Amino acid sequence: MTRIASHRGGTLEYGDSTPQGFAATANMPLEEVEFDVHPTADGAIIVHHDATLDGTTDRSGAIAAMSEAEVRAAVINYGAGAHPISLTELCAIYADSAVDFRCEIKPGVDGRPYENFVPRVVETLARHGMLERTTFSSFLVESQNALSAATSRPRLWLVSPPVLRQLGPAAVIELAKSRGIPEIGVHVDTADSVLMAEVEAAGLDFGCWAAHSARQIEKLLALGVKVFTTDRPSLAIAIRNRFRAEAEL
Numbered sequence: 435m436t437r438i439a440s441h442r443g444g445t446l447e448y449g450d451s452t453p454q455g456f457a458a459t460a461n462m463p464l465e466e467v468e469f470d471v472h473p474t475a476d477g478a479i480i481v482h483h484d485a486t487l488d489g490t491t492d493r494s495g496a497i498a499a500m501s502e503a504e505v506r507a508a509v510i511n512y513g514a515g516a517h518p519i520s521l522t523e524l525c526a527i528y529a530d531s532a533v534d535f536r537c538e539i540k541p542g543v544d545g546r547p548y549e550n551f552v553p554r555v556v557e558t559l560a561r562h563g564m565l566e567r568t569t570f571s572s573f574l575v576e577s578q579n580a581l582s583a584a585t586s587r588p589r590l591w592l593v594s595p596p597v598l599r600q601l602g603p604a605a606v607i608e609l610a611k612s613r614g615i616p617e618i619g620v621h622v623d624t625a626d627s628v629l630m631a632e633v634e635a636a637g638l639d640f641g642c643w644a645a646h647s648a649r650q651i652e653k654l655l656a657l658g659v660k661v662f663t664t665d666r667p668s669l670a671i672a673i674r675n676r677f678r679a680e681a682e683l
Contacts (some may be wrong), residue, residue: 435678436654437661438670439466439536442483446646446665450490450511451482456524459489460531464671466569467528468663471521471555473548478502479521479558484516485543491518496543521555525562535559535568536663538592539577554581556587571619573597578613590617591641595624603629607636619643622650622662648673 440459448455449468459467470483481495482505485494491508502520510516528535539555541547559565562617572587581589591610598606598620610618617639620629625642634651641661645651651670654662655677664670 436659437466437676438464438663438667438674439468439663440464440533440667441468441643441663441665443467443469444665444667445485447668449510449516451514451518451521452510452516453519453527454514454516456481456519456527457666458610460533461530462533462667462671464533464667466661468538468571469524470538470540472497472540472542473551473554474502474505475499476501477554478505479555480518481521481524482518483540485540488516490677498542498548502537521558522562525559525564528564528567529562535564537568537570539572539574539581541574547577549582552577553584556584571635574578575609575613578615582614588617589615590639590641591615592619592620595621596625603632607633607638609638610638617641617660622654625654625657625659627657630659645670652677657676 442451443455445458449459469481472480472482472485474480474497482497483489486496487508491510493508496506506517508518511560539552559568568587571591571592572585573594578591593606618633619641622642622645630640639660642654642659643663645654645662646665652674655674
């Protein structure tokens with residue numbers, strides 16, 4: 435059955451990348467927790483979606499230009515007063531959980547990869563015993579190359595709708611295979627059985643992201659994609675349970 439990844443710890447249920455969302459996800463009957471990482475100016479690794487604090491917290495500024503203390507002082511919007519956490523703290527939350535990591539390597543405010551960032555993320559995960567439970571993802575081919583050089587852990591290429599449209603499925607598949615990327619993830623609204631069959635026929639895994647509504651979740655479960663991310667993990671679990679029950683009838 436299709437795997438479920440709680441996107442940013444269940445944004446629509448717990449707020450964006452909140453400690454309570456990550457803690458709740460750690461105890462859910464699903465397979466992965468998805469999260470994003472950025473460096474601080476003093477060498478910490480922060481779990482946060484955007485490269486800045488603008489729009490998601492009560493503070494502003496680029497994470498990479500701030501100290502860890504400055505970032506952690508921010509209050510996450512709609513997060514019940516919670517503050518951003520570090521990758522080290524996230525590892526501690528999941529140390530005794532059956533839920534695995536899905537770590538997205540994010541770029542900086544300029545859209546470019548952070549210099550020498552990937553090896554630091556890999557080292558931190560390894561030091562806390564979580565590397566062997568981590569799948570990596572990125573939209574950027576350059577970050578995919580850095581991941582390939584730093585670790586043998588599974589990785590997937592997040593293909594945006596514009597890239598899929600401009601390159602076309604055949605070119606996307608060719609590029610993924612040439613870089614040794616074993617899995618492609620597309621936006622739920624661009625996924626269909628034809629695209630999935632083409633990707634899988636090339637020997638690649640096929641997953642999706644941004645399945646937040648019941649209709650979107652049902653679509654991906656019916657397709658049988660490998661995995662999808664969702665901001666509503668509790669809803670996804672309930673729908674998957676229904677699909678399982680119906681399959682047993």
